[in-house]
Amino acid sequence: MSQAGVYLHIPFCRxxxxxxxxxxxxxQTDLAEKYVDALxxxxxxxxxxxxxxxxxxxxxxxxxxxxxxxFPNQIExx
Numbered sequence: 364m365s366q367a368g369v370y371l372h373i374p375f376c377r378x379x380x381x382x383x384x385x386x387x388x389x390x391q392t393d394l395a396e397k398y399v400d401a402l403x404x405x406x407x408x409x410x411x412x413x414x415x416x417x418x419x420x421x422x423x424x425x426x427x428x429x430x431x432x433x434f435p436n437q438i439e440x441x
Contacts, residue, residue, distance in 0.1 A: 368422035387428040
């Protein structure tokens with residue numbers, strides 16, 4: 364069984380920095396909730412590599428914009 368790290372892109376920021384090259388959007392509560400739901404569906408999808416019995420996830424990295432803008436219950440849901 365191989366091990367893997369998983370990167371979860373959280374594309375929300377309070378403002379857009381002029382130097383940023385990431386795909387980000389200004390934080391909106393309803394949009395963030397939809398994004399979290401879609402991300403959870405993607406993780407649970409049978410086509411997701413995260414669900415592969417040959418891969419053991421040993422690290423999860425939240426990155427992108429500003430992941431700390433998500434509410435604790437949204438992080439827990441993911």
